Amino acid sequence: MRPLVLRLHFHAGLLIAPFLLVAAASGLLYALSFQAEKVVYRNELEAPVGERVLPLAEQVDAARRAHPDATVTAVWPAPEEGATTRVLMTGPQVEEGTSLAVFVDPYTARVRGALPGYGSSGALPLRTWLGEFHRDLHLGEPGRLYSELAAGWLWVVTLGGLLLWIGRRRTARRAKALLLPEGGPRSRRRTLSWHGSVGLWASAGLLGLSATGLTWSTYAGENIASVRERLGGATPTVSAALGATPAGGDAHEGHGAHHDPAAPAAGGTDVGVDRAVEAARAVGVDGRIAVTLPTDGKGYVVKETDTQFPVHLDQAAVDPATGEVLDTLRFADHPLLAKLTRFGIDAHTGVLFGLANQLALAALALALVLLVLWGYRMWWLRRPGRPVAPGTWRRVPVPLLLPLAAGTALVGWFLPLLGLSLLAFLAVDATRSAVSRRRRRIAGTA
Template sequence: MTSTDVRPPADAERTPPRTSTWSALKPLVLRLHFYAGVLVAPFLLVAAATGLLYAASFQLERIVHAHELTVPAGQQRVPLAQQIAAAQAARPTGTITAVRIPAEADASTRVLMNVPGLPESTQLAVFVDPYTAQVRGTLESYGGSGALPVRAWISQLHRHLHLGEPGRLYSELAASWLWVVALGGLVLWVTRRRSKRRVRALLAPDRSLPASPRRLSWHGSIGLWAVLGLLFLSATGLTWSKYAGENVGDVRVALGWTTPKISAASGDHAAHAGAGGHRHGGTVSADELVRAAAGKGLSGPLEIVWPAKEGAPFVVKEIDKTVPQRLDQVAVDGTSGQVTAELRFADFNLAAKLTQWGIDGHMGLLFGLANQLVLMLLAAGVITLVILGYRMWWKRRPTRGFGRPYARGGWRGVRWAVLAPLALVVAGIGWFLPVMGFSLAAFLVVDVLLGLRARARPPVG
C-alpha cells in the first residue's frame, strides 16, 4: 500500500486554506452550535419544561386557590379598616406589611403579614371578604408577585429545581447559552437557505424532503419563528441570575438606569399605630389612605405598604401590570393624610421601563393570558428544537459511519484581523456572563483533549 492510500484519521486537525471570512467562520459556528446544542440542550430542555409549567401556573393558581381568591360579589363593601382588623384578629401574632385591594368585584382583599417561621421572601396572606369582613383563609405568599403555594412551588422549580442557590446555576447556564444557540442557528439557517435561493423554505418546513433533511427543515423553520422570543427570554432571564445578574445590576447603576423609588420623606408628626394595623403607621385609616391616593388619580388594584420604620409614610401604589400598565405611587403621611411624594411610571427613564416590561413579559403578566400563551408556545418550541436536534445527531452519530460532525481547526482559516477582535469579544462576553465563560472554557479543554487523543491514534492503513 502506497502512502497515498493512507487516509488520515477523521478527527485529524488540518489547516484549512484561506478563504472568505464567512466561509472560514462557518465551520467554527457550526461546531459551536453543535456542541452547545448537545451539551447545553439538557439544561435548556429543563428550563423550557418548567417555564411552560410556570406560564400555566397563573391559571392553575386561580383554580386551586379559588376559595381564597374569590368571593360572591355583593352590593356594598365594608370599610377597609374593618377588613384589616378582621385579618389581624385571625392572626394576632402577625405584623402587617401590606394590604392588596382588588379592582374586581368578586375578588378578596389580601392582607400580608410577617409571621415568624416563614421562609425567606415569604409572607402570610390573609384573605378577607370585602363585603362581610369574614376571613376566607390564609396562605403563604412568595415574592413581590404574591405567588401562592402552587405557583410559588412551580416558580422555585423553574428557578433552581428546589435545590437552593446551587440549583440556580442550571437556569443561568441555560439563559447564558440560549442566545448563542439561537443566533448561531439563525445565521446558519439563513445562509443555508439563501445559498439555495429558497426564501419560502426559511419560514416553512419542506415536508417533501427525505427524512433527514426534513428534520433539519423543521428545526430551522421553528427556530426562525422563535428566535426573537428566545433572545428576549435569554436577556430577561439573565437579569434574575446570580452572577450575570450582578453584572447587569452594576451596569445599570453605573449608567443611571436603576428603577426610581418614591421619596421616604414624611411629615414630622407620624405616630406609631392606626390604619387598622399594629406596625409603625399613623392615625389615619386605611380608607383615608386610599382616598388620598385616589385624589392623585390612582385606582385599583392598589397596594398599601406599611412603613418599615418610625416616621416614614405609607406608600400606596397601583399594581396593575397588564398593558396599559398602571404603576403610579404616592407616599401618604400617616398623621395628616396628605400626599408627601409622587412617583409616576410615565416619568421612569427608558431603561427602567424596559426592565419593568421585560420582567413582566418574562413572567407572563404584561399581556395577561395572551402573554402566557406566547410563553407556552416558546417553551414548546424550545422543547421541539431540542428533540429534533438530538434526533438529527443520533441519526448521524459517528458510530453509524458518518464520521465526526465538524472538523477541528476551522478557526485557522479565519484571518487574524477578524479572529483577534472576535476572541476579545468572546473573552468580554465570558467575563460578563461568567457561567457561560467557565462552561465555554471547559468545552474547549475537553475538545482539545479529544483532539490530542485523536492525533495520537495510529493512521488507518
C-alpha cells in the first residue's frame, strides 16, 4: 500500500503543485490585505470623533446628495467611535455584483469618499482584487476550475504525505524526529525532514482550507450544497415580506416572536431607518449591524454582522409603515450544519478570529508555498530516478483494491474535477507501465 500512496503523492504533488502554489501565494496576499486596507483606505474608513452621532437618515441623505443618480440599498452604521458609516448604493455606473460604498462622517454627515464594495464582509478594491485573483485568476468562470482543482487535490496530497511521513518515522525513538526537522548539511534528506515536519504541523489547517474551499467551487460546490440541503443544513433567512402571513404558518416558526405584518400605509409611509434600527434593538439585534432598506413587498432587514467569534448574527425584519417587528431570526436557532458551514467559511476568509485568523491563514499559505518548493527540490535532487515504478496499483491485493476502487469512484463522482484528473493520471500511469513492460520484453529477446 505504501508504494501506491508514494506514487500518488509524488505525481499528484508534481503535477498539481503549480495550482497549489498559485492558490497559496494569492491566499497569502489576501490574508494580509485586511490590515493593508486599513492603511490604504484610512481616509474613507476613519473620521475624527465628534460630540454626537447624527441620525442615520441625515447620513443617508448626505450620500444621496453626493450621488444623486444612485439608489441606496443598505446602510452600515459606524461600528465604533472614529469609524465612518457606510451607505451602499447601486446605479447604472456600478458594476454588477458590487455596490458603491459611500463613506459618511457620522458626526458631521460629510462624505469622506466612495469606493466599490463587495460581499458581506465589505471588501474594498484591494481585497476584492486579491480575492478574485485567488478564486479565479480574473478569468471568470473558467478560472474557477484552477481553484477547484487545487482544493480538490489538497486534501489528497496532505493525507498521503501524513501517511508517508508517519510511516517513515514510526520506528524513531523520539518524537523529535517526527515533529522537528533535522539539521546538518544541505541534502535531500534534510529537505525531506523539513517537508515532512512542516507538513505535519500544517496538515490540520490545510485539510480545513481544502474542505471549506470546495464549498465555493463550481461542480463540487453544487454537490456539497445539495447534501447540506438534504441534511437540513440550509441557512435560514428572516422573513421580511409585507402582507398576510402565507398559509401553512410562519416561515420561521420557533425562531422568535412574530407579529402579523400590516400592509404599508397609503402613499408609501416609511417610519425611517432610525426607527427601524430602534425596533430591532428592542428585540436584541444590536451592536455591529447592517440595515437593508425596504423594497417592493419587503420591509427593513436589520442584521448583526459581528462575524468574529463568539459571533453575533441575529436578524430582524421591520415593517416600514408601522415600525413593528415582522420577524426575528436568532443565530442560535440555525441548524448545526448551517452554523458549522458559516464558521468554516468565515475562518477560510479570515474574519472568524480577526487578526489571529488572518495571521494563521498567512502562516498556512506560507507553509504550503514552502512545501511545494521543497517537494520540487527533492524531485530535482532525485532526478533522473523515480521513487516507485509505474503500475504500482497492480500489486495491491484484490481484497484491498476493490473497496479502494469503489471509494475512489465515489469520491471522484462527488468531486468531479478530482475524479477526472485522477482518471487522466491513471491512464498515463497505465500507458507508461505498458511501455515499460514492452521495452523490457524487447530487451530480453534482443
